[in-house]
Amino acid sequence: MTIYELIEILKTNHYKITAQRKALLQVMAEHADTLLLVDTIYEATKKRYPKTNMSTVYRNLEILESLDLLHKVANENGAMQYKLICCHHHHHHLICSQCGKIEAIDYCPLETLKEIAADKDFQLTAHKLELIGLCKHCAKKK
């Protein structure tokens, strides 16, 4: 999604477009394929808009998440990471454990999972499939 589209969505939802908010959107759009720590987002936003404040970053991330524009997950230490939602069709991910880069894959074993859940008398509401490893770039470095 482009920054312009994101801004339109914010306007439609009656949010004001401030310089800081725009800077944060640009940061998220530039790294649309990577899960970013809040602190990383903060530092990158500060480069574009030096007055950027951490609490404002948190507040804006929360707004974007509530509009279903951001995906939020806790990393293994419990710190929050965000990334722009790329699209709304169902898919899974390749995740680089080194740099956090994410790539979508289309494979999904849903039909099989449904059978397994039914066998176990389990009411399936969601599922998660993640492939963790090293992207081409990071594998080369090692």
Next chain:
Amino acid sequence: MTIYELIEILKTNHYKITAQRKALLQVMAEHADTLLLVDTIYEATKKRYPKTNMSTVYRNLEILESLDLLHKVANENGAMQYKLICCHHHHHHLICSQCGKIEAIDYCPLETLKEIAADKDFQLTAHKLELIGLCKHCAKKK
């Protein structure tokens, strides 16, 4: 794994068996099929050993994790959850979103995942497949 086996492993690794540590092991063994929040573990341990202290709980959980006896994950809010590792053979899980109960399943699409990773020039090191939903018991309640 029984408490006796767990205690043996601790002894082998030169850890002392204290009343508090034993109480915590009993709690973990009683809920071997459930991801527990640290605070839940703390409260349950206190019932068995009232002097139980939160920092001791954390220190013991850390020891058990370092011995590869506990599985540690951050929940969606970033708080840590633990459960006894049931066995070391590879498998995935059904997870009840209501009560946290976990059940193992044997299905694993590893062969397919290997192909996908190879196609994308991605060096696969791990993968995660989780089925989220309601267990029989919680589905009935709703």
Next chain:
DNA sequence: TTTGGTGCAAAGCGTTTGCACCCGC
């Protein structure tokens, strides 16, 4: 002009740590 956005500082919460004391071995 109005109302939401922001900076700052303080509080909140889960987790870790330093230190003196305790207790299993």
Next chain:
DNA sequence: GCGGGTGCAAACGCTTTGCACCAAA
């Protein structure tokens, strides 16, 4: 008795909040 285990309190890192001020619409 020794060395690891513990309780307590304080510090920690990340996140949230209250309030006065600022600026987009």
